[in-house]
Amino acid sequence: DTGVSQNPRHKITKRGQNVTFRCDPISEHNRLYWYRQTLGQGPEFLTYFQNEAQLEKSRLLSDRFSAERPKGSFSTLEIQRTEQGDSAMYLCASSSPQGGRGASEQFFGPGTRLTVL
C-alpha cells in the first residue's frame, strides 16, 4: 500500500499524559499537513511542512502541540499534558507540487483517533 499511513490508529490516554502520533506520507510527496477533526465537523488545518521546514502553524496549535518532520520524510505530532478537549481524530495528508495541480490535491491517511479520559 503506497498511501499515507498513520500510527497508532487509536490512542486512549489519561488527562495530563503526553502522546505522540506518526505520519508516513506518500513517497516523493514533499508537502505534509496535519488536520484535526472533531465529531460532526470537517477537518481543521493545524500545520504544514514543505520538506523538513514547518511553514505555518494554525492558532489551533497551542504551545502544548509540537510537530516535526526530520529529514523531510515522516512526521510526528506530539501533544503534551493532554486535555479532554484534545479528543479528536488527527489526520495527516500529503501532496506533491508535480502534475500541474500545485499543492492542491491532498491525500489523507486513515487518521489517529485520540480519546482523553
Added chain:
Amino acid sequence: QKEVEQDPGPLSVPEGAIVSLNCTYSNSAFQYFMWYRQYSRKGPELLMYTYSSGNKEDGRFTAQVDKSSKYISLFIRDSQPSDSATYLCAMIGGSNYKLTFGKGTLLTVNP
C-alpha cells in the same frame, strides 16, 4: 459567518436517486474546489477536484462550480448503498496549501 457553509443533513435517499450536495463560501480568494468522501472512522478520500467555474464529470459524479455565486455542488447519479458516507466540500485560497472544509453532509442511500 464561517468561510464555508455546508448543510450537515442528514440526507436519506432511495437507491437509484440523484443526490445533490451543496456548499457556499464567502472568501473570494478560494481558487481550488474539492469534494471528499469520508466513511465512518476513516480518513477523507478525494473524489473530485475542480479549478474553474463550470462542470466536471467523473462517472456517476458531477462537480459544479459557480464562482460568481460562490456556490459549489456535487451531483451523484444512480446512487448506490455504497455511496453512504459523509461528503465534505473543501477549498484552497491564495495560500495554495491550506484546505478549508465544510462541516460535511451525511448521506444514506437505502437499498
